[in-house]
Amino acid sequence: MYRSHNCGELNASHNNTEVTLAGWVQKSRDKGFMNWVDLRDRYGITQLIFDESRTDKTVFELAKTLGREFVIQVKGTVIEREAKNKNIPTGDIEILVSELTILNAALTPPFTIEDETDGGEDIRMKYRYLDIRRNPVKNSLLFRHKVAMEVRKYLSDLDFCEVETPYLIKSTPEGARDFVVPSRMNEGQFYALPQSPQTFKQLLMVGGMDKYFQIVKCFRDEDLRADRQPEFTQIDCEMAFVEQEDILNIFEGLTRHLLSTIKGIEVEKFPRITYDYAMKTYGNDKPDIRFDMKFGELNEVAQHKEFPVFNAAELVVGIAAPGCATYTRKEIDNLIDWVKRPQVGASGMVYAKYELDGSIKSSVDKFYDQEDLKKWAEITGAKPGDLILVLSGPANKTRAQLSALRMELATRLGLRNPEVFAPLWVVDFPLLEQDEENGRWHAMHHPFTSPKPEDMALLETDPGKVRANAYDMVLNGNEIGGGSIRIHDKATQQLMFKYLGFTEEEAKAQFGFLMDAFQFGAPPHGGLAFGLDRLVAILGGQETIRDFIAFPKNNSGRDVMIDAPSLIDEKQLEELHIKLRS
């Protein structure tokens, strides 16, 4: 036993107790005749005191040699501290040290082990094991564990069974790029790492497991955008004999349970909106509803007047920025410049200030009178004191631009408080989306998603109009989970593959096992998957997921700490029946 207590648990109730502690030197203050050391471990910090008049001389001298991050063990007595520190649980006491052992010395770390460190991203990743000693990272990992445990408890209590599905599976051309694994025993053949356990969880439903979940790593070999990882973790779930309503209820319950147990926050029943409503109202299928600023479509009231820009536009759409009627010309110009940036891409913006006296002053007063502008206010929900901002152009693009503006305004207005949680469901997603380049139809969710029965007939005539039994859970502007009711009969699945451009042979070669399975008594089933990395980051009130992943990869997919990937031996390549291209 290296310690009798950890560094976070001693307090005044332990006064005069003999204790043994072990940990890292956070810092030391040498006052000549007195030397204080902050000893740190995962659980907290305890102050040690070495006093020339009370401490053995050898121990006292040894303490002066301690550097930051040295690993030490001390024996001593808990005593009341003179200058109490009310900010930490151990702040009432200190340890008068009688024995000191240096368990391991430490080089000066390349960055400070403090909440606010001087280390940049790159150096912290290279020495991630030091970064993990910092509270923000350490607490994120502990938080992640707590969330995962609560998920498991909640689902287990509801009879969900966690089943491990295989990691060495089959490569399919559908969807994102697979990571593949050459097989030594099966020459010229490859396994793939799963992008998700989708087909396996469906087979578990065919197998009668009834309620499945798994917290599981998934893999996608995509070019990494910021805050994407080649390996990521899903809470993967599936249920048999359910309709969409059952799934929404169960997993709304899970999220409510997490908010309640982890954050102490009780939320109302989640709003449910359709995909179409979300796109029209927020320009976005994952709207942040912590704030309002709903879109108001102004075509009827703003077109057929003298303003040529609006008349030529497919869509004229505005939002009311609350309390922004006081914006100066400079502030408004700044917003106009913001929407004109290439990342947003608007060609201009019209504004109208709804003054507190009830009058409206717009940038297009030449074309619209007060009566016109009052209608704008009505439709955008603007109140006196608000600023109406209007974009126009092709419908989809303009909605996306206004959505970006809406988020930017919310940020500027401080409406995106990470400790406020506004979850909702978006339902009735389109089954298919069309590739703009080649006109081919793709599954918006995945090829196993069931069309709504009442829309089946549209598959032949107007495939873009077919709605799916698919749903996303959205939290604070992020899609945190998504799923669908699945196809569970062979004929429909075959039809789906046909519409997605698979030949019969391709469908059979890739997914024959699933369609075979559907012939042996497949129950109706459906499910969803949460992105755990994102979920814990949002619950933790953070924007980025990296601190919630112990050993993340950088944007080139590299682990800079262990320096992977790396070259391998020619002998290994030979055994795997492959060679490098020159």
Added chain:
Amino acid sequence: MYRSHNCGELNASHNNTEVTLAGWVQKSRDKGFMNWVDLRDRYGITQLIFDESRTDKTVFELAKTLGREFVIQVKGTVIEREAKNKNIPTGDIEILVSELTILNAALTPPFTIEDETDGGEDIRMKYRYLDIRRNPVKNSLLFRHKVAMEVRKYLSDLDFCEVETPYLIKSTPEGARDFVVPSRMNEGQFYALPQSPQTFKQLLMVGGMDKYFQIVKCFRDEDLRADRQPEFTQIDCEMAFVEQEDILNIFEGLTRHLLSTIKGIEVEKFPRITYDYAMKTYGNDKPDIRFDMKFGELNEVAQHKEFPVFNAAELVVGIAAPGCATYTRKEIDNLIDWVKRPQVGASGMVYAKYELDGSIKSSVDKFYDQEDLKKWAEITGAKPGDLILVLSGPANKTRAQLSALRMELATRLGLRNPEVFAPLWVVDFPLLEQDEENGRWHAMHHPFTSPKPEDMALLETDPGKVRANAYDMVLNGNEIGGGSIRIHDKATQQLMFKYLGFTEEEAKAQFGFLMDAFQFGAPPHGGLAFGLDRLVAILGGQETIRDFIAFPKNNSGRDVMIDAPSLIDEKQLEELHIKLRS
């Protein structure tokens, strides 16, 4: 909602309730005017009754079309059953069906969905989703989940934090063969899938996480012996500021907790024996101690007599088979044949029957008198009625042969009851073992294992004698877990790599990050890992692990259900900068 209840929960208290059930047709018995159907789901079986005089005619006729494994939904009334079945929880009731919906038809399954099926291993693997419907497999998966949950709860309650370590790591030539993953973004380079998260968990200790665990998939590209899988699951654990004693206590506690909560069995404090004792006493480092039959070394009493075979042998060693003095000549010959099989490899066997009258009758009476043989009995612990069996030859080989015989006898004598649990610790493993072919030294556990400080000096002079702070947990003749106290300073780790034949460059290239980490304040640490697949199989009272894995691979590493591994596109190969060897 497809159902109001599941198929395992209705009983007499529900009489006269209207219910909706859904599930699979287990079987139906058509008596013409009466038709019974057993409806099955994960939770049980409920009997349905269709009665010509009480059931709507359309429903009655439709029921006659139901085949095995059809998926149906029924509405009806719970009624008291005439012929009660006391073997199942729902045996007091049946459902008088009023509505019947066929949710999905089913082809006749290729094997019967019964506890004892007519399907062979191959066909069951191809249609694993049907195999999972069978109780033995379904219950094994549920059991596995239960064990995993208890492990997580127990460790979480002790402040262990589950941390996910990466799957895409770096290939190292040490140990077993890696599965590798070509990198698209880093041309010519490869990730490896982890054989264990060993270095990462050590880095988490350096990072101050203090107590880590993870239930995690690991990968080894080895030729698959029976009951080995290329991907397998570990309960991986590590603790900082601990000595061997702390780890043994914590994880003995975990195992005791599992036996208690899962099996309702309380076990005594685990015996601890050294590796040397285990090898000498059981011929094996994972002894099955559900039964006795300890080895007795007979060199002193059996050599220097007239029997040349024993005189020439390095080791003469025997065991007492309890109650086997009554074995006939034929039975003994059968045992002799058994030890002479190539798989065991003994050249012969001497026996001595310890008769109930106290006399001893041996196959070597020519060379040994009763006084000699009494000493044999004393040393092997034989009592009147036992049969002493003696092998001789080179020490290691002979011990292995006698160990095989000991296990075989225990099996024949019914001493290996799978519902009896006899755990123990084997400690003080050798640090190194020598390759018989090239004389090189290998780490017996792994290169991060700490030698016992008191044996360090032997590293130079007699490396085979150096003991490690390494330990295995053994249960019923299986190593279910193993671990060690780790090296935590750079100098010792460098020395270890040197003894293992690494050049300084190789050590730095492969494990430089770990040795660097040790310089920044590494705490003393150690841990262990359990093999979850094996652990659940043993706790479940089974010999083989396959039924405890949802989708296992066959002995060629193939998933015969999804037909993986498989060929991939030339385009994929190109993107990965590799090509096949022709």
